[in-house]
Each structure stands twice: as structure tokens, then as C-alpha cells.
Amino acid sequence: MSEYLSVWTLIRASGFLAFYFLTLSLIIGxxxxxxxxKKKKAALLSYHQTSGWYGMLTIIFHIILIWRDQYVPYSLSDLLLPFHANNKPLYSALGTLSFxxxxxxxxxxxxxIKKLGIRKWKKIHLTVIPAWIFMLVHGLAIGTDSSKSWALVIYLTSSSFVILLLFIRIMESIMSKQTPRTKELKR
Structure with missing residues (x-):
């Protein structure tokens, strides 16, 4: 197998690709x-779901490749049970928990979603934030390319963008809750 299609290269590429798709899904969400x-919500929802599924399938591919890799051996239980791996157990666990x-x-x-109801579903959906943070820390701590400048730029840029969008979302939520009160006070 060539250097570009080695299991090692595919593990690294699938990790970054999963990070890309799931970051994209979070940003679109x-x-x-x-x-x-509001007018673009249906199209955005479709892109959000599609990129999320691509990210999930890429994570599964990433896990299978790690399981089959001979250089740093992981058993299936190492990959599926948090804190069970011998290689960097905390950071491996963050990857598993993120998955x-x-x-x-x-x-x-x-x-x-219909069985849960919108309230429960929203609470569950918010766990995407810790999932994304766990994925980020996992990639930074255990990824072999994480010390390279191009990888740090990817992590820093995506993190900054997600933080900015979360901040804007929180501010918009706070302002929308204050608007009705302001109207009532003016009456």
C-alpha cells in the first residue's frame, strides 16, 4: 500500500474529516x-443533518481503522469502553465519549424526536456542545498532526468560529427574552 493510502494516513485523515463534518454541522445548526x-431554515436543516451523518459515518470509519491498525494496537473494548485504552486513556476516552x-x-x-417531544429533544441536542469539545480535545491531545501549524490553524479557526457563533446565539436569546419585558414596561 502506498504511503498516501496507508492505514496510518487514513486514520489521520478520517479524524480530521470527522472533525470537519461535525464542526460544519454544529456551525450550520x-x-x-x-x-x-428563518427563511433559510429548511435548507440549513438539511445541510445540518447531512453533515452530521457524514461526520458520524466518518467517525465509525475512523474507529474501524484504529481497531485494524497494528502500529498502536487497540482492541474493540479499548475503543468502545471509555478509559479502557492503554494508550492515553483519558484522551482516548474523550474520543469515545464524543462518539x-x-x-x-x-x-x-x-x-x-416525536417520541421525546421538543423540550426533551432540545436538552439532549445541547449535548452536542460537550461532544464537540471532547472531540476537539481528543484531536489536539492524541492526534499525531496536532503540533503541526496547519492542524493548529484548523483547530484554532474552527474553535474561534464556534465560540463566536455560540456567543451571538446566547446574546440573541437574551435579547429576545428582554424584548417582551421592555414592551410591557413601556405600557
């Missing part, structure tokens, strides 16, 4: 909640 995006949280969010969104 945040955009879709903004009041100025489970993303799985719960995507599964509940696509298969159980």
Missing part, C-alpha cells in the same frame, strides 16, 4: 437558530 435565518454523545444527538434527532 447554530446559524439555523438565528432569527435572520457516544454525537450518536445520541443524531439518533434522537432523526429517529426519536
Amino acid at each position: 447554530l446559524f439555523s437558530t438565528y432569527s435572520i435565518m 457516544y454523545l454525537f450518536f445520541i444527538v443524531i439518533g434522537s434527532s432523526d429517529f426519536f
